[in-house]
Every structure is written in structure tokens, then in C-alpha cells.
Amino acid sequence: MARPVQIDRSKALRAARDIFWRQGFATTSMSQLLKAMDIGSGSFYAAFGSKPELFAQVIDKYQTWSAAQWERIRSSHQGLDAISEFLNTTVVDVSDKNRRKGCLLVNSILEMEGVDTELHQQLVDRFNSLEQRLSVCLQEAQVSGTLREDLSVAEGVGYLMTNIYGLRVASRTGLGTAEARQRAQLLIRMISTN
Numbered sequence: 001m002a003r004p005v006q007i008d009r010s011k012a013l014r015a016a017r018d019i020f021w022r023q024g025f026a027t028t029s030m031s032q033l034l035k036a037m038d039i040g041s042g043s044f045y046a047a048f049g050s051k052p053e054l055f056a057q058v059i060d061k062y063q064t065w066s067a068a069q070w071e072r073i074r075s076s077h078q079g080l081d082a083i084s085e086f087l088n089t090t091v092v093d094v095s096d097k098n099r100r101k102g103c104l105l106v107n108s109i110l111e112m113e114g115v116d117t118e119l120h121q122q123l124v125d126r127f128n129s130l131e132q133r134l135s136v137c138l139q140e141a142q143v144s145g146t147l148r149e150d151l152s153v154a155e156g157v158g159y160l161m162t163n164i165y166g167l168r169v170a171s172r173t174g175l176g177t178a179e180a181r182q183r184a185q186l187l188i189r190m191i192s193t194n
Contacts, residue, residue: 099175
């Protein structure tokens with residue numbers, strides 16, 4: 001009797017994440033996934049179910065990674081400093097290659113619009129969890145007096161979310177480090193009392 005194939009799930013999910021991130025969900029074929037993940041089709045279906053189930057697992061892992069990244073930022077930054085550090089960590093201080101990939105969630109939201117309503121909404125909900133994080137930071141900035149007085153927390157969150165979406169999309173068009181830094185700094189200046 002043959003032994004079941006042992007799969008390194010983390011490694012396989014990273015490989016799947018990278019190809020989905022680079023190519024998108026729809027244009028990634030099963031043969032490309034199997035090759036990238038270095039597993040056979042039987043092992044794939046036993047371990048991950050289907051391509052959509054794998055994609056959901058990749059998004060879960062990506063969200064877990066994003067949450068951990070946010071917690072690292074929050075351990076040493078508050079208010080507008082935390083938001084600035086988030087922008088630096090996710091858009092500015094990354095390699096040009098990684099910046100050009102954009103954000104996996106934003107890319108997937110744009111791809112799934114009108115294609116898969118349920119998946120699209122799940123992706124939007126996940127990305128919008130950032131709203132709550134930004135809201136907490138803006139409340140801190142309001143208390144510390146660093147948030148513009150004529151700006152409500154809700155208005156600030158809306159402004160930031162719109163521009164973060166825009167930065168993510170602009171990143172895919174070749175936004176360089178200097179320009180990314182300039183745009184991120186401008187976002188903070190526009191809502192700051194300083």
C-alpha cells in the first residue's frame with residue numbers, strides 16, 4: 001500500500017498565493033497551480049478541495065499575515081504614526097517588483113466584480129476590516145489633537161480608504177518608491193493638524 005504524500009501546506013499555500021497574486025484567479029490554470037505547488041492532482045484535491053476552496057484558503061492566510069503585520073505596527077505606533085507606518089510598510093518600503101503586484105485583496109476585488117458576487121463580497125468585507133483599524137487610529141489622533149479638527153473620524157476613514165485603494169491600483173502601474181513615499185506623506189498631511 002502506497003504511503004500518502006506529505007504536503008507542506010504553508011509552502012503550497014505560499015506558492016498558490018504568489019501565482020494568484022501575479023496572474024489573478026481566473027487566468028491561473030490548475031496545471032499552473034499544480035506545478036507551482038509541486039503536487040499532483042490527487043494530492044491537491046485531497047488537501048485543498050478545489051481551486052475556489054484553495055483561493056479562499058490563500059485569502060485566509062493573506063488576511064492572517066496582514067493582521068500580524070498590523071499588530072507589529074500597533075505595538076510601537078499609535079494614531080497617525082501607525083497609519084503612516086502602515087503605508088510605508090505596505091506600499092513605500094517594498095521592492096519595486098512587490099509594489100507592482102499591488103495588494104492581493106484589491107486585485108481580487110477588482111477581478112471578481114461582476115464575476116462571482118459572493119466571493120467579491122467576501123473580499124470586500126475582508127479589505128474593509130481595515131476601516132475599523134483606521135478608525136481606531138484616527139480616534140487616537142483626535143484625542144491627541146493631531147487629526148484636523150474639521151474632519152470627523154468617519155470622513156477621515158473614507159478619505160484614507162479611497163486613497164489606499166488608489167495607491168494599491170497605482171502601484172500596479174509602476175509607481176516608484178519616491179512617488180509612493182510622496183503620496184503616502186501627502187495622505188497623512190491632508191488629515192493632520194501639522
